[in-house]
Amino acid sequence: MRGNFRRMGAPKWALVGLSMVLMAGFAGCTPDDQEPVTIGLITKQENNPYWVTMRRVAEDVAKSEGVTLLTATGTSDTDIDSEVNAIEAMVDEGVDGILIAGTDSKGVVPAIEAARAKGITVIAVDTPVDPLSAVDAFYATDNKRAGEMVGQYAAAKAKELGLEPQVAILDLAPGISSGELRREGFLAGFGIADDDPVIVGSTDTSGDRELGKVAMVQLLAQTPGINVVYTVNEPVALGAVEALKDAGVDLGGVVVVSVDGGCEAIKTAVRPGDIDATAQQYPQNMARKGVTAIADEVRGGEKPSGYLDTGVELITGDPAPGVTSRDVAFGIRNCWGG
Template identity: 45%
Template sequence: MAHHHTVRPRQGTTLLLVGTLVGTLVLGAAACGGTQDSSGASGRRKVTIGLVTKTETNPFFVTMRKAAEAAAKKNHAGLIALSGRFDGDNEGQVAAVESLIARHVQGILITPSNTTGILGAIAEARRQGILVVALDTATDPANAADATYATDNFKAGRLQGAYVRAVLGNRAPKLFMLDGTEGSTVSQFRHDGFLGGFGIKNDSPAIRGQAGTNGDRNRAQTATENLLQRTTDVNSLYAINEPVANGAYTALAERGLSRRVTIGAIDGGCDGVRDVRAGKYAATVMQFPVRMADQGVAAVTGFVRNGKKPSGFTDTGTTLITDKPVRGLASENSAWGLRHCW
């Protein structure tokens, strides 16, 4: 059951305002960019956009924030960037949306940590005439937001699963699965997609161990160490993202097992692509946070200035990156990946 929040004043939350730079002590947020009044030289209507990411430290969301800042500047709009404290911090994201409503933004771009827990805050924003666009992660239901610009996470998981299974060839799969945050739509879609591409179900004996990681490198390393205490008979590993793949690789390498285990990942960050080139992971599935931010900012500015309202789901793309291609799966090599990574 979804738990809906109503927008309310919060006690104990301190807002720090200095010119166009905005931060909250609770959310650890930053903002960039000014606003252009309609009476200015450009003749454009003033637009202020809020961006709420899952965290402010994950490289994916750092890239998204920087891209949104650049897109806002290009479109003569202001941007206020806020975030949760960690992946899964629904309360922090609710507080961020409430703060943006109070600051009278015209649009909110959000990567929901909890796709149902955030619905009340989104509904209140839309009730007040604010356009709400989901980035990276769709709300549940998807039409709770006006539009979504995101990776097809099921497809990304399927690409990873199909590739890892193909690399194993005739060997019987012995798999570790490192998921994200329990209840996360992204985590579930990638998990289910991987199983579909790999060709097994959740109850398969091929799965030798499974753990949640909240998408965090250190948690992933600890989780892998714990799984290896139960069994070292493993030859493949699913990682929800590249920080998790890195943590898992470190744990496997410390046990001398990294060469035996085929690791797949999803993200497409430059560090992850370099890890593919170095042979730490067999492949990663690249997604495109810059496209998400660019299209989200354009959607808000277009709505405010031209009345064009976006709707539905827009797939911002996925590309398999590997230096060891397999028949039947389209891919690009790490050199291509390094030219397009973030």
């Protein structure tokens, strides 16, 4: 009997031990009692994967932080009414804070000011408002730095290839700060001024792929020897590459650079080397930092304020001497819109 008890006892004892090990392993899974937080996220539209990624990451972070997230989106990059309505609805819902990517820098300001008057913290993400003081904080890509990175790369790569630079600039549109800052950064990074003779052509494209293609066709007609192409974003870069290919230009002798870091361009154009390099921005960080900042504030932390650089990395499959970059695999792991 005694022997039987010992034989039966050992596995039971082992079971207790195993249970304790498993319980210890899962102890960290129990959520803490936290102050309830409600945050609203307003993006420009859902057709662009950039904004979809921002929303998805915000949802994930909200879940892990125990935050209730309300989301709203416009129908296009110029849909101000939807955004204003969303702000008002969120104020009525009693949110603690709002993250907003404004479709119009000035148009959304009155609604934001009304929300802040009721004690709601507002963080502008990706796109600034005018005046910037209308929001508590601004979380976005350092667009000038992004432009500078691709400018430095283009200069180093052109030198490596032994090119006499003939630069084409495919810009956004007048008055849009992100485009202006990227251009300014590119010129600084490339080491040229706005009126430098190496710039053989500069055209606005509104950031559109088709308009980018048309612009490139026109610039090539004027200067067939273009060998450095700066594009304000990847849709424009894809359009420009299409035009270069159609014109029978050997892409091995042309340096094409851009800004964005979307999955489509990195997989289909940066990986095969059609786009030589791109500056990758991170809407994930805007969402992550925005949600945690407001949650922290409600739970006793500091009120978000000032500007937060949400990061930018140069992605290329063909590194240039003296220029820090990350490989295409890094770009694919961290791209948005995959």
